[in-house]
Amino acid sequence: MNSTTLPTTRLTLAAAALVAAATLALSGCSTPSSETSPTPSANASAESAAITLTDGWVKAVDGDMTGAFGHLQNSSDQDVTVVSASTPSADMVELHEVVDGKMQAKEGGFVIPARGGYDLEPGGDHIMLMALTGALEPGVNVELTITLDDGSTYDVTVPVKAYSGANENYAPGHGDGTETPADEHEGMDH
The missing domain is CATH 2.60.40.1890 (PCu(A)C copper chaperone)
Incomplete structure (x- = not known):
């Protein structure tokens, strides 16, 4: 390798490293989507x-x-x-x-x-x-x-x-698998 190609090679490697670092940094900055x-x-x-x-x-x-x-x-x-x-x-x-x-x-x-x-x-x-x-x-x-x-x-x-x-409240006769009256389920969170 002669002395004129050495600086060009270092510049190319430095530029490639900078592009790779920028790509990694930007990929970590994406915002989450509203889609699950x-x-x-x-x-x-x-x-x-x-x-x-x-x-x-x-x-x-x-x-x-x-x-x-x-x-x-x-x-x-x-x-x-x-x-x-x-x-x-x-x-x-x-x-x-x-x-x-x-x-x-x-x-x-x-x-x-x-x-x-x-x-x-x-x-x-x-x-x-x-x-x-x-x-x-x-x-x-x-x-x-x-x-x-x-x-x-x-x-x-x-x-x-x-x-x-x-x-909401349960319809009569519906619940967690038991036949509990609907009024016992009033106010249950879901």
Whole structure:
């Protein structure tokens, strides 16, 4: 190597190192999206690949039950039906609706129309987490597995948020698996 190529080589190596350092620094500065992050499931299908949950969240609670909310979107040309859900954070999970101010199991699941969406919201349809395995504090994450009518699953992680609403009552004869009257469930948080 002669003396005229040595400074050019050092300059090229220094520039490459500077570009690499800048790339690493910028990748750590990205802001989180409002979309929840899906995790590929072992039981994926065209249906599960077609749905996403955006703005997903779970109501913070130190009691026995709470609700999961967000917007389910279906990008396929076929209706997709959510038939159940599960989470390590609760021993029992049900799909719920609110009718005349009373909460009850949603018969037939949540049908997400082709190329459409489906809202899960306080005071409306939601995923009910019961028999919680512990308190859910704001800022922690909850893993949800959503099961579709074709048997496939969609895994997603959602944050826990403080929220003062979503205090609906149970419809008569519905609850945590026992036939407890609805008035004993009044004021329960979810």
